[in-house]
Amino acid sequence: MSGQIHSELKELSLEERILAGLDEDQRLVATTLSGPLCVLAGAGTGKTRAITHRIAYGVHSGVYQPQRLLAVTFTARAAAEMRSRLRDLGVGSVQARTFHAAALRQLQFFWPQAIGGELPQLLEHKAATIAEAARRLRLNTDRATVRDLAAEIEWAKVSMLTPETYLSHAQQRGNPAGFDLRTIARVFQSYEDVKTDRHFIDFEDVLLITVGILQEDARVAATVREQYRHFVVDEYQDVSPLQQRLLDLWLGGREEICVVGDASQTIYSFTGASSKHLLEFGRKYPTAELVKLVRDYRSTPQVVHLANHLLAARRPAGKGADAAWSEPLQLIAQRPAGSAPSFTECADDESEAASVAKGIRALIEAGVQPAEIAVLFRTNGQSEAYEQALSAAGVGYQLRGGERFFARKEVRDAILSLRAASRADADPESGGEPAPALPQQVRDVLASLGYTEQPPSGGGAVRERWESLAALVSLADELASSRGGEFRLVDFVAELQERSAAQHAxxxxxxxxxxxxxxxxxxxxxxxxxGLSEGLMPISFADTAETIDEERRLLYVGITRAREHLALSWSLSRTPGGRAHRKPSRFLDGLRPGTSALARSRPGAAAANSRTASRKPPALCRVCGKALNSGAERKIGRCSDCPASYQEATFEALRAWRLEEARSAQLPAFMIFTDATLVAVAEIMPSSLEELAAVAGIGPSKIERYGEAVLAILSAQPQN
Structure with missing residues (x-):
């Protein structure tokens, strides 16, 4: 039967073969080649397949010139994956890049004529420069604080703010890195000064300067627009204002653009990403075609149902949040039925990790490959327990975000050996027998480095080394199959070099x-x-309706990563024998058996609260009695002009405790408590958990996690 299908495909034209295997909606995407096109693509619906086949169909049918089409996405890995697929479709000359890579390429070319002189050095890591900027202002910072300052400065720059305009646009940002906004603006300016002194530019500057050149130099803009006639933008829900501005300048008023995205997978709002560009695409381009991809080919019906139900369970949360929440796509599962997702409640974090390791061991023994299993958590600090549990169970693991694959010594040695072998393979004067097929060549070369067909017994460094080499062998098998017999060792080495640059492991x-x-x-x-408990999912510092919605979308992304097996778990206590204060995530209400999607409070309470919210009396200063205007004033409970009533020693004791807690949890200090909250605590001096819970900004999860420690600090302070 498969031979008959293969024979029938060979009789089709190249363009027809490109469209073969696409469903009705994917085919509509692939054949809509001109004018603005918006593709709303749910998780697992084959969006990358649709847009790469669209590009290939457009090139092979003569509508597109490959050198004049630019496909942009958001990670180097995604761009590398797109380039690989395009090569498989015979259109490898089409450029697929990240926004930053495309802009940097243009900046390097146009800098001499538009600016003159030498292009400044690209600053790949901000930490040291931001630390120096803070030292110039005599601010004390640790690694966590520097990381938070970097994130805030990046948000400001992709939002196209300057140190001068930051203050007026960041009023809802709280206290990033534990500093007030005026201090952040000063650090921002100091950071820009340090870069100027060192002749550096950062990744955000690459976009900003490219935007500036395109706006100011009509000749450069005309050259770029002549070069690129068509654009495809993947993951369009993650576009920042700065990236959108660059895209608009590339287009120059033209409408040859295809965007692909899913507002329900918007999970990077804290970096400046916004789904509004995707949601308002039809308003910007009234003639745009709209195609929805809703057939889910990835997950079983049970997983798809859970994902749909999670989004459908979201309830109205106020005018602003409701306006930002888009109607989710209703996915339709295409795979056969599978097992129901499991829900497991554990006594503590240690027992939860042990339970997960046991479940993973059972899957591996049932034939599931370890590489096809993932443990996903909300914060990186949660990984240690699972590393220990998997090690104890004899299960190998890889920590995403840990040591990069291409930085491993055995991988570097393997690439050097393969490159040396490829030179002999490419030498027509070498004579001798014809070279064996690529997979066998790779096996022969890597055998000298310790590769064997069977893995070594046990674990440790020897097993990790073997797994790295085995990954290269598997890649050779995969590429030889997809690229055909003409794909040689020299091509494989070039592929590895490109993947190394893109960190496409x-x-x-x-x-x-x-x-x-x-x-x-x-x-x-x-x-x-x-870790699906309140305080972790949603995370404790998600304290607005909009941030709670983002946490819901984040869990949705996690659920939709699973093809067949999905397990959800949480624990009631952090440590064995600890008090069982934790509660399952509110997002699980209505999803796990025996629960309802209704609010956990008494019936009608949510509606009553929403009806009376507008009649809530204004917060008043406890010193002068005037209405409090800012969030910081309401949190402290007094006007900023009224005198503080706390003891400096108490405040410093709280700050010192917060710093240690932040270091231990690997969290930014302000995520524990903001300075404003600490001031309020120091002034009110609560003596019980009930009084502490009355302080603005301290909710149930923070009472559970930090309440006893804060009261202990306060009780140790000398009384007035």
């Missing part, structure tokens, strides 16, 4: 441990979603 046989954010764009046969 091959599959390593080990269970993946990853944060939910870093799992975006990936998928596995089996997924374990862990």
């Amino acid at each position: 091959p599959t390593v046989q080990g269970v993946t441990l990853a944060s939910l954010h870093s799992a975006k764009g990936l998928e596995w046969d089996a997924v374990f979603l862990v």
